[in-house]
Amino acid sequence: MSLLNRQPPSVTLNFSLPADFVAPQGGISETRVSVKRLNSAAPVTIKDWRHASLYDAGWKFDFPHPYSDVGVKYQVNVQMIHNRQPLLIELDYFVTVNKAPHRQTLHLSPIGQLYVEVQEPTTVPAEEAVTIRLHQLEQPQVELVRVNHDEQTATSFYLKYDPESVIPGKRYVLSAVENRYHQAVPVSPGSIELSPVAREQQAWSFQALMHWLEKPLRLFTDADAKIR
Structure with missing residues (x-):
């Protein structure tokens, strides 16, 4: 086989919904x-992919991994947009590849369903179940949802919340405590914004604000000219 036709090893991501x-x-x-790629001083774009359709089931995505004998950490961001409105919570996913080919599943979080990773799968008796809370970062007493994960394993699942209760611009955070000894349990993701705004809408809002700010300045200048 010609070296010119040889493809570099790849990473395959299975996006789960x-x-x-x-x-x-x-x-x-x-x-x-x-x-x-995050290994360098500044992030290096490996792939920037766009497609004019949406997915509602698991789907696969490949990108090249042209490195050997070195571990590489990648940052992956996924967004689905419908009529300028984001359908997914804005999250960064991190994939560490030590050797390719590499396969990994990433669980995407639609608006209203946050994928929570509580701890490694272990047998947890009912009296030692974990309580998970989703609340405001600055005001922990303001909760969106609280659940008791009283199954055989307290591990990973989709935590449903009411999107209408989310305050745009506010950041929210997860916390978990096991119920028997009231010890904190590691939980992810960390601080998140549950009401993302499409980048195009952010840019439009900024331009509209600047346009609005220019108006009183022009009025003030015109008024000053008229006074003369």
């Missing part, structure tokens, strides 16, 4: 995936 997630139909849709 909740079983009850259904992508909206019609309108303008787009799926974006950004992959960056």
Whole structure:
């Protein structure tokens, strides 16, 4: 085989969504995936992919891993947008690759369903179940949801919350405590914004604000000219 036709090893990501997630139909849709290498002083873009469709089931995504004998940490960001509205919570996923080919599953979080990773799977008696809270970062007493994970294993699952209760611009955080000894339990993700705004909408809002700010300045200048 010619060396010119040899493809570099790749990383395959399996993007998983909740079983009850259904992508909206019609309108303008787009799926974006950004992959960056973090080992250097500044992130290096490996792949920036866009596709004019949405997914409502598990789907696979590949990107090249042209490195050997070195571990590489990648940052992956996924977003699905329908009619300029994000459908996924804005989260960064991290993938460490020591050897390719490499396969890994990433659980995406639609608005209203946050994928929670509590701890490694272990047998947990009912009296030692874990209580998980989703609350405001600055005001822990303001909760969106509280659940008791009283199954045989307290591990990873989708935590449902009411998107209408989310305050735009506020950051939220997860906390978990085992019920018997009231010890904190590691839980992820960390601080998150549950009401993301599409980048295009952010840019439009900024431009609209600047345009609005210019108006009183022009009025003030015109008034000064008229006084003369």
